[in-house]
Amino acid sequence: MTLLRLKDVRIERRGRRVLDHVSLEVHRGEVVGLLGPNGCGKTTLLRAALGLHPAAGTMEIAGVPLGQMAPRERAQVAAYVPQEHEIAWPISVAALVALGRLPHRASAAEDAAAVEAAIDLMELRPLAGRPATDLSGGERARALVARALAQGAPLILADEPTAGLDPAHAVALMVTLRRLVAEGRGALVTLHDLGLAARWCDRVILAGHGRLIAQGRPLDVLTPERIAEVYGVEVFITGDAGGPILQVLGPQRGAGGGNQ
């Protein structure tokens, strides 16, 4: 089932075109990485897909046109992990995670079970009683992911959810996402770590130059030539039984600085 469908979407910011001709789908059972250089429009695209930023074109969540969805209805099918990890009030981590249950009219027991499961998934149990404002950057990021997971929405849109996480927690998050999509959810995740994307995403979408440049299986999209063209860096790609291994080596040869 298609959880997110964008067709010929066009997004502007302050009258300036950010992305044009954006067509993509996210299905149940897949983690899709949205990649691209700083400022190429990944955050704006995620926000547009949730109706948080104006955009032209066709946008559907779980088969329903975005414009026909009330905010509560949308929040029941799509959860968002924002790039910014600011938490305004010193509520406990458990209370923060419980905010993910607001769109639902579930029983208290159901809400509690979802919150407890999300806290455990993100390994926040020792921090559950702490004020969320007193967490480290990475701990705060995990708390916000937990809030989205508690929401129980089939579609997860996460903006750089691994930013600020140590390697163990970054990999654990990708493993968790894969487990959740295997149970029937779908995820669109912006990432700057090309190695994580290559190894843990089912598909990737590469944005740049005001459009989507390529989408498909990670190694079909993330070719050394394309990465050099889009990011200006040289990569080494190999693989093992666990999947692709992609390592950034340095600036593209001849691009100035580093490996010349």
Ligand SMILES: Nc1ncnc2c1ncn2[C@@H]1O[C@H](COP(=O)(O)OP(=O)(O)OP(=O)(O)O)[C@@H](O)[C@H]1O
């Ligand atoms: N509040 C804003 N007002 C006007 N333009 C903005 C605003 N925020 C971002 N932009 C511009 O919109 C474009 C897309 O930004 P966006 O944040 O979507 O990029 P991104 O791909 O998510 O970048 P990053 O990888 O750095 O997070 C950029 O050119 C950026 O400068």
